[in-house]
Amino acid sequence: MNAPKRLRVKLFVDNPEAVAVEKIVPVFQRWIQRGAIKNELLIDVADYKHVHHGPGILLIAHEGDYAYQFNDGRVGLSYTLKQHDSATLEEALSTALQRVLFAAQLVHKESQLKGLRIALDTIQVSLLDRLQYPHDGETIEQAQAAITALLASTADEVEVTAVEADSREPISFTVKSAKSLEHLIAPAEVNAG
Amino acid sequence: MTTSWKDTLQNKMASDLERQIDIFEGQIELRKQGKLDEKVFAETRLRRGVYGQRYDNGQRHDGLQTRTLEFPSGDLVKGPDTHWDAPGMMRIKIPYGGMSVDQMNVMADLAEEYADDILHITTRQDIQLHYVHIDDTPDLMRRLAQVGITTQEACGNSVRNITACHLTGVCHDEKFDVSPYADALTDFLLGHDDIQDFGRKMKIAFSGCEEHACGLVKMHDIGFLARTVEKDGQEVRGFTVFVGGGLGTVPHQAKVLADFVAEDRILPLAQAISRVFARHGEKQNRNRARLKFLVSKLGLEEFRRLVMEELETLPADDRHAGYIDELDDYGEEPVRQGLTLNGEAVDDGFYDWYRTNVYKQRQSGYSTITVKLPLGDLTSWQMRQLADIAEEFVGDYVRTTVEQNIVLRWVSDKDLPEVYKRLNAVGLGSAGANTIVDITTCPGTDTCKLGIASSRGLTGELSKRLEAKRADLPKAVEELKIKVSGCFNSCGQHHVADIGFFGNSRRSGNHKVPHFQVVLGGQWQNNGGSYGLAIGAVPAKVVPDVLDTITRTYVDERLDDENFQAWVERKGKRAIKDMLTPFMTLPTFMEAPQMFTDWGDSRVYSISDIGIGECAGEVVSLFSIEISKAESAHFDALIALDEGDYELADQKAYQAMLLAARALVRTQFLDVGDDPDNIVNEFKTRFYDTQLFYDPFAKGKFGRFLLNRHENPPQQADKDFAHSTIDEAQLFIEATHSAEARVNGVITS
Numbered sequence: 001m002n003a004p005k006r007l008r009v010k011l012f013v014d015n016p017e018a019v020a021v022e023k024i025v026p027v028f029q030r031w032i033q034r035g036a037i038k039n040e041l042l043i044d045v046a047d048y049k050h051v052h053h054g055p056g057i058l059l060i061a062h063e064g065d066y067a068y069q070f071n072d073g074r075v076g077l078s079y080t081l082k083q084h085d086s087a088t089l090e091e092a093l094s095t096a097l098q099r100v101l102f103a104a105q106l107v108h109k110e111s112q113l114k115g116l117r118i119a120l121d122t123i124q125v126s127l128l129d130r131l132q133y134p135h136d137g138e139t140i141e142q143a144q145a146a147i148t149a150l151l152a153s154t155a156d157e158v159e160v161t162a163v164e165a166d167s168r169e170p171i172s173f174t175v176k177s178a179k180s181l182e183h184l185i186a187p188a189e190v191n192a193g
Numbered sequence: 194m195t196t197s198w199k200d201t202l203q204n205k206m207a208s209d210l211e212r213q214i215d216i217f218e219g220q221i222e223l224r225k226q227g228k229l230d231e232k233v234f235a236e237t238r239l240r241r242g243v244y245g246q247r248y249d250n251g252q253r254h255d256g257l258q259t260r261t262l263e264f265p266s267g268d269l270v271k272g273p274d275t276h277w278d279a280p281g282m283m284r285i286k287i288p289y290g291g292m293s294v295d296q297m298n299v300m301a302d303l304a305e306e307y308a309d310d311i312l313h314i315t316t317r318q319d320i321q322l323h324y325v326h327i328d329d330t331p332d333l334m335r336r337l338a339q340v341g342i343t344t345q346e347a348c349g350n351s352v353r354n355i356t357a358c359h360l361t362g363v364c365h366d367e368k369f370d371v372s373p374y375a376d377a378l379t380d381f382l383l384g385h386d387d388i389q390d391f392g393r394k395m396k397i398a399f400s401g402c403e404e405h406a407c408g409l410v411k412m413h414d415i416g417f418l419a420r421t422v423e424k425d426g427q428e429v430r431g432f433t434v435f436v437g438g439g440l441g442t443v444p445h446q447a448k449v450l451a452d453f454v455a456e457d458r459i460l461p462l463a464q465a466i467s468r469v470f471a472r473h474g475e476k477q478n479r480n481r482a483r484l485k486f487l488v489s490k491l492g493l494e495e496f497r498r499l500v501m502e503e504l505e506t507l508p509a510d511d512r513h514a515g516y517i518d519e520l521d522d523y524g525e526e527p528v529r530q531g532l533t534l535n536g537e538a539v540d541d542g543f544y545d546w547y548r549t550n551v552y553k554q555r556q557s558g559y560s561t562i563t564v565k566l567p568l569g570d571l572t573s574w575q576m577r578q579l580a581d582i583a584e585e586f587v588g589d590y591v592r593t594t595v596e597q598n599i600v601l602r603w604v605s606d607k608d609l610p611e612v613y614k615r616l617n618a619v620g621l622g623s624a625g626a627n628t629i630v631d632i633t634t635c636p637g638t639d640t641c642k643l644g645i646a647s648s649r650g651l652t653g654e655l656s657k658r659l660e661a662k663r664a665d666l667p668k669a670v671e672e673l674k675i676k677v678s679g680c681f682n683s684c685g686q687h688h689v690a691d692i693g694f695f696g697n698s699r700r701s702g703n704h705k706v707p708h709f710q711v712v713l714g715g716q717w718q719n720n721g722g723s724y725g726l727a728i729g730a731v732p733a734k735v736v737p738d739v740l741d742t743i744t745r746t747y748v749d750e751r752l753d754d755e756n757f758q759a760w761v762e763r764k765g766k767r768a769i770k771d772m773l774t775p776f777m778t779l780p781t782f783m784e785a786p787q788m789f790t791d792w793g794d795s796r797v798y799s800i801s802d803i804g805i806g807e808c809a810g811e812v813v814s815l816f817s818i819e820i821s822k823a824e825s826a827h828f829d830a831l832i833a834l835d836e837g838d839y840e841l842a843d844q845k846a847y848q849a850m851l852l853a854a855r856a857l858v859r860t861q862f863l864d865v866g867d868d869p870d871n872i873v874n875e876f877k878t879r880f881y882d883t884q885l886f887y888d889p890f891a892k893g894k895f896g897r898f899l900l901n902r903h904e905n906p907p908q909q910a911d912k913d914f915a916h917s918t919i920d921e922a923q924l925f926i927e928a929t930h931s932a933e934a935r936v937n938g939v940i941t942s
Contacts, residue, residue, distance in 0.1 A: 005306065006306060025793065025794070025795055026795035029255070029256060029794075029795045029796055032255050033255045033256060033257055041262060041263060041264065041265070043248060043253070043262060043279075043280065044247070044248060044253065045794075046309060046323075046324070046639065046640075047639075047649075047650075047653075047793050048309075048311055048570065050567040050568055050570070050653055050656075051311065051567065051570050051571065051572055051575075051620075052572075052575065052619070052620020052621070053572065053574065053575075053619075053620060054310070054311065054570075054572045055309055055310045055311065055572070058309060060280065060309070060324055062264065062265065062278060065309065065324075071310075071572075071574070082326070083278075083326070128305055128306050129306065130302055130306065131196065131197070131198055131201065132196075166577070168298060168301075168302070168577055169574070169577075170305065
């Protein structure tokens with residue numbers, strides 16, 4: 001399948017109570033100062049913590065946005081792939097997964113966020129492209145197959161489930177893996193192209 | 194199969210909007226190819242609501258140093274010093290704040306697919322999306338146009354979104370509902386020839402009544418205040434018309450241009466004012482280019498004389514009063530019967546919310562409820578949920594407000610508990626609307642290129658602290674209004690708040706410290722009836738303490754029912770300044786490093802990376818704007834030729850020549866109109882026959898390209914013919930540039 005215009009992957013935080021959301025802003029600002037993520041142009045930090053179930057704290061980059069976010073009422077670390085040359089859904093998803101897993105590694109190394117645990121066995125994938133990925137059964141089925149094909153070296157290692165939602169919402173899938181996702185996709189600071 | 198929004202939505206929007214968007218897409222391509230001047234492109238994109246955003250100059254101070262942001266687009270810019278790949282802002286015009294359920298759903302999708310999942314309500318009832326890439330804007334516009342929304346003239350030197358009181362039509366005190374008038378004026382002025390040559394923007398508002406804040410007509414370039422008079426025993430509708438108001442650095446109260454203008458004369462009056470503004474307004478010095486300066490310079494009497502003179506010479510236009518016949522059809526039909534709230538079970542917090550967020554309409558059994566939005570923000574998901582609530586309980590009667598909230602009109606009183614429950618479930622049921630906790634703020638340093646201090650950061654902090662003690666606030670304090678701007682340009686409307694703040698900075702040693710100027714005693718009521726007094730600047734980090742001091746002293750000292758404005762006036766500027774002086778002391782960086790950061794930002798404060806604002810638009814001549822349309826048409830012709838559509842290619846090339854000729858004619862004769870015969874006739878008379886169009890070497894050759902093509906349209910255009918017309922159009926456009934330069938004395942080299 002063609003790569004969607006935008007694609008979001010989200011890892012979930014096991015224990016959001018461990019760290020106040022205010023602590024994320026200086027961490028993201030430091031990532032910009034240090035150039036902590038290579039091959040991406042980190043631009044700015046946007047603070048939406050005041051918005052209910054919102055994007056939380058965003059690290060805006062040219063290629064994509066990192067977020068410590070609250071969508072669906074679940075705290076997580078997400079990456080939204082925006083500018084990319086990926087031809088296929090599989091390529092785009094692979095890039096986004098590598099990036100979010102790399103960001104998770106950075107979070108786990110942050111002394112200011114000590115104790116915060118990001119689960120690496122579950123991920124939510126959202127396809128933000130209503131033109132190519134309308135919310136209908138056929139598209140969901142095809143996308144599910146493509147995602148499964150990318151992630152499942154054996155069929156019983158990952159389970160890809162479509163998230164039931166209002167048809168106006170973007171198509172989303174929950175991916176559960178028996179192993180850490182890092183075993184399937186190596187975290188990396190990859191180029192989008 | 195890959196498809197596009199352009200193909201998918203073809204013929205599913207108004208044809209003029211479709212054409213405008215196609216033109217803009219062509220201009221994007223021209224700019225990328227270096228064939229469209231950056232200033233001209235900047236003004237054309239601004240006029241389509243495509244705005245710049247902070248750091249698009251490629252500079253950002255990261256707290257340690259100012260670093261260059263290496264955008265992949267390299268040297269390609271979308272305006273002076275504005276990198277192509279830098280995220281930008283898209284402003285969506287919502288005339289008088291009115292939104293339908295379909296429109297809400299589409300805007301939710303757009304925020305998710307092109308922005309950061311946030312819809313931001315502005316103080317002009319617009320909706321803004323941030324972090325948008327310019328390449329996405331044509332599709333974004335198409336999807337909006339599909340549901341009847343345009344971004345045309347949302348920015349730039351044009352007529353901005355026309356605002357109106359969100360309660361008009363349901364208010365107890367108004368003379369009549371001003372919505373259809375705001376609607377008619379919006380339609381009439383959109384893209385109108387007479388608003389294309391302004392030196393700055395123009396803001397227009399409608400109010401239904403005088404005493405409330407309503408449409409804030411007294412702070413607008415043009416304000417229409419509903420009024421009725423009796424004539425021959427009949428009530429006649431019309432408006433008191435104000436001109437020359439405005440906030441900005443130098444606020445002006447509007448003056449009464451006409452005490453009563455009948456309802457069928459307001460469109461031509463607005464047109465005449467626009468013409469006077471275009472003709473006599475400042476064009477070079479953007480700081481003096483708003484209408485308020487022209488009214489001030491000429492004096493109200495002379496300005497009025499010029500407007501009346503212009504009125505008499507306006508070409509006849511059926512649209513001037515065409516909408517009057519449809520006024521009787523205008524009205525809102527609630528989807529639910531208006532029933533009294535009578536013992537229904539309610540959730541916790543309902544009565545608190547009811548007290549602050551519910552307005553009883555003049556129509557029995559109905560209320561308008563305010564959905565209070567923190568910092569004017571809501572997510573795509575929330576917008577969809579709100580659309581669902583609207584669809585079920587009120588239909589399409591949803592409006593944005595100038596205080597950055599959303600209202601649902603026509604809620605049956607009986608449904609209020611259920612609506613509250615539903616709003617609460619999606620995080621939109623906060624109480625305290627229209628009170629001190631409901632603070633208005635501009636984007637400030639978060640995203641605005643002009644921001645000096647973090648207005649949103651400060652607002653977030655003040656809101657949090659005030660919310661925590663809201664239940665214990667004295668009524669006199671609860672009723673106060675706070676408005677915050679990130680700089681002196683007043684987008685947060687700090688002049689018309691009881692307590693206003695605007696960002697600035699001061700130096701301490703080698704560091705800058707973010708500050709806010711304290712402005713006290715402005716009046717929100719009476720349509721923004723008076724402006725506050727600037728008292729002094731305090732460091733950003735002490736503003737919450739300053740606010741506590743002001744409100745506590747006010748409560749302690751106020752006499753009986755003395756309001757805040759009266760207390761400020763009685764206490765006097767000197768005494769208030771004395772009260773704030775202890776807060777103005779600046780520590781050194783070593784003493785208090787936290788003072789050297791702004792609210793919501795961990796970086797050491799700096800404004801070394803500040804950009805140049807785009808509010809003013811680019812000062813580009815009318816000719817430059819118009820000739821760019823010709824160049825776009827020529828580009829379209831090339832595309833059509835490539836695609837083998839020779840008829841269309843020929844048509845577009847011919848249209849390019851017509852547009853170029855029109856651009857030239859309009860430097861002398863504004864009212865040439867769109868009729869090809871008129872354009873060619875005027876071109877021939879004014880420029881061809883007089884030889885003004887003549888090239889020193891080719892003489893009249895290029896001019897004849899248009900005359901010949903106009904006189905002799907092809908029976909059928911084949912590839913060679915189309916190619917030839919395109920070549921001729923290119924030469925004609927070049928000749929038009931040269932002629933304009935010669936005629937207007939511009940030296941080119």
